[in-house]
Amino acid sequence: MRVALVVEYQGTRYSGFQYQSSLPTIQGELEKALSRFTHESIRLKGAGRTDTGVHAKGQVVAFDTNSNLDPNDFVRALNHYLPNDIAVQAGFRVDPDFDPRRMALSRVYRYTLEWTPVRSPLSWTQTYQMSHRLNIVYMKEAIKVFVGKHDFSQFSASLKNKDSSTIREIYNAELTREGSKIYIEFEGNAFLPRQVRRMVGSIIDVGLGRTKLSEIEKMLKGQMKIKAVRTVPPQGLCLMEVKYQNSW
Numbered sequence: 016m017r018v019a020l021v022v023e024y025q026g027t028r029y030s031g032f033q034y035q036s037s038l039p040t041i042q043g044e045l046e047k048a049l050s051r052f053t054h055e056s057i058r059l060k061g062a063g064r065t066d067t068g069v070h071a072k073g074q075v076v077a078f079d080t081n082s083n084l085d086p087n088d089f090v091r092a093l094n095h096y097l098p099n100d101i102a103v104q105a106g107f108r109v110d111p112d113f114d115p116r117r118m119a120l121s122r123v124y125r126y127t128l129e130w131t132p133v134r135s136p137l138s139w140t141q142t143y144q145m146s147h148r149l150n151i152v153y154m155k156e157a158i159k160v161f162v163g164k165h166d167f168s169q170f171s172a173s174l175k176n177k178d179s180s181t182i183r184e185i186y187n188a189e190l191t192r193e194g195s196k197i198y199i200e201f202e203g204n205a206f207l208p209r210q211v212r213r214m215v216g217s218i219i220d221v222g223l224g225r226t227k228l229s230e231i232e233k234m235l236k237g238q239m240k241i242k243a244v245r246t247v248p249p250q251g252l253c254l255m256e257v258k259y260q261n262s263w
Contacts, residue, residue: 018086019109020045020093022074025100027140027250032065032074034058041065041101045076048096052089053082062115062257063122066209068249070141073104073123073256075115115257121186121202123256126215126247128197142196143251149222151192157221157228158188158199161214165235170214170244171207181207190218200255209246216245 022045030038034046042061049057059078065071086106093103129135129142130149138144168181187202199215220226233239 016081016083017077017079017109017111017113018089019075019077019107019113019115020086020089020103021105022076023072023102023104024070024074025140026065026067026069026071028100029067031067031069032061032063032071041071041074042076044097044101045093048093049078049080051096052092053080055080055082060115062119063206063254065252065254066249069252069254070250071254074254075119075257075259077109077113077115079111118259119205119257120260121204121258122206122254123200123202123258124206124211125253125255126199126211127251127253128199128215128219130195130197140250143248145219147223149197149219150224151190151197151222153224153228154197154218154222155190157218157231158190160228160231160235161185161201162188166237167207167210167214167235168237169234170210170217172209174208183207183210211252212247212249213244215251216247219247220245 024041029040032041034040034042042059045059046057057078057080059076062075086108090103090106127142129138129144131144132146134144162185164182164184166181167183171181183203183205185201185203189200191198199218201211201214217226217231221228230239
């Protein structure tokens with residue numbers, strides 16, 4: 016039986032999602048909890064490999080088990096064994112060929128900025144705190160530039176396979192402000208390593224007057240290369256949702 020889970024987690028204490036033998040990871044904690052519950056050795060797959068310090072509200076994972084228990088039993092049992100900063104929100108029985116990464120139609124990421132003249136210890140793990148004034152109008156214009164299909168090679172960290180495509184499509188992009196918080200949200204078919212954090216960094220630089228809209232457009236067209244794009248810290252980033260053709 017193949018089971019899919021929707022998982023929420025705070026990534027502060029973890030070295031990303033993907034399993035690492037010597038470091039704490041989200042995948043590692045989930046597999047440890049599954050082993051304690053089922054007494055099976057289970058290796059699960061995730062819809063996205065979030066980086067160190069990045070959070071998720073709607074990560075999707077899937078695994079095979081010899082158990083015939085109801086998926087809701089997995090939800091209850093895993094939440095018993097998991098640490099408090101990881102929780103399974105829902106569980107579903109899925110087709111044997113379901114792949115949470117390859118079958119995803121899109122992923123939604125949200126980055127949260129917080130304007131504060133003095134840092135807030137209560138929210139620093141969830142937001143990127145800034146004291147500089149930002150031009151929100153310019154930032155809203157900048158985010159529109161990323162919508163569509165582009166070569167995001169200049170917004171990506173190094174790829175393991177240098178021949179991998181750096182073409183990605185952004186379906187929707189939105190910037191909203193609520194009080195001291197600014198939310199920058201992207202929905203795309205897939206994302207390159209550090210892509211969201213570097214797109215956000217570029218938007219911030221537009222808001223600070225350090226980057227022009229035309230420069231971002233040229234970078235996306237491969238007409239302009241710069242030495243470095245600002246990479247914002249991971250704690251403001253959250254994987255909000257993974258969308259599929261069929262809902263469970």
